[in-house]
C-alpha cells in the first residue's frame with residue numbers, strides 16, 4: 001500500500017481487526033469438533049460415520065503418469081479413484097463413469113486407464129481444456145511431440161494478457177522469457193488433427209509452469225509468495241522438464257495402455273446444474289466445490305488469461321457467477337437469489353441459516369453479511385446438480401462424493417450430511433459415510449472439521 005492511511009480509516013481498520021480477533025478468541029466453537037456437532041443430524045439420518053483414513057488429496061498425483069501433466073491443488077488423488085473403481089467394478093458389467101465436477105480430469109483419466117467409458121462436465125474453460133487434453137491426446141507420437149516442442153521458432157513474442165498485472169506477477173526477466181516461449185507456441189500452426197493434439201499438449205505444459213515461474217503461490221488460494229526466487233530462465237527450464245514428462249508418459253501409454261488409447265472419454269464444457277446427460281452411468285465419482293471454499297475462477301485467472309480463455313475481469317466474473325457458489329461471489333447475484341422463487345430448502349438448511357444470521361448480528365461484523373443466503377444458494381446449486389445426475393444414474397448405480405464440512409460464523413454446516421439427506425429425499429439410499437481425514441479451515445483453527453466420502457445408491 002502507498003501513502004498514509006487517513007485517521008478515520010485507520011480507526012475503522014483497527015476496530016474491525018479487534019472485533020474479528022475478539023470474536024475468534026471468544027468463539028464457543030474453539031476446540032470443538034464436527035463429531036459432536038453432527039450427532040443430531042446423524043441420528044435423524046439413521047447412519048453413523050465410519051472412520052476410514054486414507055490419502056485423498058491431489059498431491060501424490062504430481063508423480064503419477066498423465067495426472068502430473070498439470071498441477072491442481074483442489075483435485076483428489078488418482079489412488080483414491082482407483083480404490084473406488086476397484087471396490088465397485090465387479091458389481092457392474094462394464095461400468096460407465098461420470099464426474100459432474102471434472103476439474104483437471106482425475107476421475108476420467110483414471111477410468112480411461114481402467115478401460116472404462118468415462119464422461120465429465122466442467123464449467124471452467126481452462127480446466128475443461130486441461131481435462132480434455134489429458135484424456136484425448138494419448139495417440140500422440142511422443143517423438144514428434146518432443147521434436148515440435150523442442151524446436152519452437154520464436155518469430156515474435158506474444159504479449160502477456162493485458163487485463164492481468166503481469167509485471168507484478170513475474171520478474172521482468174521471467175516475464176520476457178514467458179512472452180518469447182508463448183510466441184514460439186503461437187507460431188506453431190497445426191496442419192492436422194495429430195498436430196492439433198501436439199499443440200494442445202504444448203499449451204498444457206506452458207499453462208502448468210506459469211505459477212512456478214511467478215511470484216505467486218497456490219496453497220490453495222492464489223496469493224503472493226515472499227520466499228520465492230525465480231530465475232530468469234525458469235520458463236525454459238520448467239517447460240523443458242514438463243514436455244519431457246509428457247513425452248515419457250505418452251511413451252508409457254503406447255507401450256502399456258494401447259487398449260485404452262481409443263477408449264471413449266469426454267468432458268463437456270457446461271454447467272452441471274443445467275446439463276442434460278445423453279449417457280446413463282453406473283458410477284458417479286466426484287468432488288464438488290466445498291461451501292465457503294475456493295474460487296475456481298480467480299484461482300486460475302493467470303492460466304485463463306495466458307491461454308486466452310478470458311480477456312477481461314468481467315468475463316472471469318461471468319464464469320464465476322454460473323458456478324456452484326463460493327463466498328467470493330458477487331453481492332448482486334445473492335440479492336437476486338434471495339428473492340427467487342422455487343428454491344430448494346429443508347428444515348436443516350433453514351435452522352442453519354437462522355443460526356448464522358443470529359451469530360452475525362451478535363458479532364456485529366462479518367466478512368459477508370449475506371452469508372445465510374450464500375449458504376442457501378450453495379445447497380440450491382448442489383440440488384440442481386444432484387437432480388440432473390439422479391436422472392442419468394442407472395438402477396443400482398452409485399454417487400460417490402468427496403466433500404468437506406464447514407464452520408460459518410460459529411454455526412456448524414454438515415455439508416456431507418445435508419447432501420446425503422438431499423439424496424435420500426430423491427430416493428437414493430445412504431450406503432456409507434466414511435471419514436477420510438480431519439481438516440481445519442476458516443477462522444477457528446482449533447475446530448476439527450472432516451472430509452468424508454458419501455456413497456449414495458439408487459435402488
Ligand SMILES: C[S@@+](CC[C@H](N)C(=O)[O-])C[C@H]1O[C@@H](n2cnc3c(N)ncnc32)[C@H](O)[C@@H]1O
Pocket residue numbers: 058072074075076077100101102103104105106107121122123124127270271272273286287288289290296322323324
Ligand atoms: C473440487 S474441484 C474437482 C476436482 C477434480 N475432482 C479433480 O481431481 O481434478 C470442483 C470443480 O467443479 C467445477 N465447477 C464448479 N461449479 C460447476 C458447475 N456448475 N458445473 C460444472 N463444474 C463446476 C470447478 O470449476 C472445479 O473444477
